[in-house]
Amino acid sequence: MEKALKKYTWVFIGPTLLAFIIGFILPFLQGLYLSMSQFTTVKNATFVGFSNFIRAIEDAEFLNSFQFTIAFAIAAVLLINVIAFIFALLLTRKLKGTNIFRTIFFMPNLIGGIVLGYIWQILINGVLALVSEPLLALNANAGYWGLILLTCWQQIGYMMIIYIAGLSNISEDILEAAMIDGAKGMQILWKVKIPMLMSSFTVCIFLTLTNAFKLYDQNLALTAGDPNKFTEMLALNITNTFYSRAGAQWKGIGQAKAVLFCILVVVIAMTQLRATRRKEVQS
């Protein structure tokens, strides 16, 4: 059986591998090359070395969007995970109607980012108008918190489902053993439940962190970077650099920013995975 399988290894792996090479590896390598080129289309690229990277780093708008993205990611990751975990704890309490609430909390995740962005733009602008504050287009602070609010609303339900799955996986016997051992509610939470949920935390923090860095649709629809690019996040900045700036040099710089962005997301995500995976337990 094993021999027969070995014989057909490439038949099984081949199509997927080919698709992966054509769809990911080649464009990625070409992207790397283009990040070191000046071009308007992929066919007229001229190699310029690392100058695109230097100009990308020197670009004040890029640095601003980097800072904004970091500030957004920290708040979003914390809020989404804390609130999702609290909801998961509440909805695993064997109370009536928990299934209805699970569904309701999950539903925003089914709506696309652009649609959500416009819905929340109307809502937030409505509230801002009521309290006589500048609207989103002129209010960077409201833009920042608006983006966080929108992301929380969209992602809490999804993360909550992952935490609920993790909590349901903890054996009732272990919780009862902790009760008999003398642990009170909060002690059970901190000393038994949370350490046993590390794999759920790994997944949820990874997802929320990468989602926060990659956020584009919602940013475009809610603030479009206004006012004056104060609320422009990395992905939106890269797109704007590539498509909205005049001059042949900007495409190469946009591509260089994209490579830097990719490296940043991979490094942060891998560091986080390593840190939380170490604390995971095998049952």
Added chain:
Amino acid sequence: MAKVKLEHIKKIYPNGFEAVKDFSLDIEDEEFVIFVGPSGCGKTTTLRMIAGLEQLSEGELWIDEKRMNDVEPRDRDIAMVFQSYALYPHMSVYDNMAFALKLKHIDKKIIEEAVMHAADILNLKELLKRKPSQLSGGQRQRVAMGRAIVRNPKVFLMDEPLSNLDAKLRVQMRSEIYKLHQRLKATIIYVTHDQTEAMTLGTRIVVMDKGEIMQQDTPMNLYHRPQNCFVAGFIGSPQMNFIETLCMIDENQVYLMHQGQSFEVSSYLKEKLIKGNYHEKEVILGIRPEDLKIQAVSQNSIQGKIIIKELLGYETSVRMAFYEKEITAMVSSEEVIHMDHELKLYLDMNHVHLFDAQTKQAIAHAVDADLDVKGRNN
């Protein structure tokens, strides 16, 4: 260690199902009490009520003269060993055992002493740094026991602690638990559905069925003097054979009739049947497989075709068809037995048990004849 008293305890679930019906029991200090019975008989529910993991619907629970009905599990001073062991997977063996003491903020040195003492008793010293996932089933079971010992509780509760082990390890751990009881002199309440565990470990066994106590007694009494058909059938393996008979009393002669065949009972049983006025009433004759002998005696014997034989080593279990019933006998494995051949078995009437067919309660046990004679002489 402590006394445990259960008074008229009931457990009724919201859907009306009565899992435990009027359960009363006094457990003395240092006793090893076993709750045994088939699945769903309420033994684990009763244990969980003692632990405080289930609310009592009715009745009172006392541990050492203190009413425990509304006391939290952590304040009952009990320790429980779960069927699944329920070890904390993220903690080392040491931390698992020390957890309860750490929660009480006991001095580190005292905790270490207690853990090392328990580890010494259970041969766990070399495993203290390991995580539960790195242990075998038997080792996990020992850690679960260790976690209970470290706390030095008033009562140990054990919920089928050996059921997840393989047969060989179960026998080994059974004797470990027995030795542990001897050493700790602890009050232990132990739940099992395995009657061998019950018979070998318990100083007293509580046999349960459908939420009720069927009999509570010493292992020997349960075996020799079952109070009803349920206990007679549940205790002993292979289980007791039951033959439905009609009691015929003719002056001083008593016969038990089955399909035209008559069995003559001992004078002690005869007296009991006459006193109980069992003439023309149905009586169940119970006899254990080991009390059926292959002997060339025509009186009090039954004959039938062998349908199954199982060689168990020292003995052979033989099942034979007897009218519409199947009768099991344990015979020496040296006996030559052929499938489908006729077999004649002699009933040792000095070891039979009689039950009222209506109430299923015991009328008399032939083994009590000696006691009766001694009692009269005294």
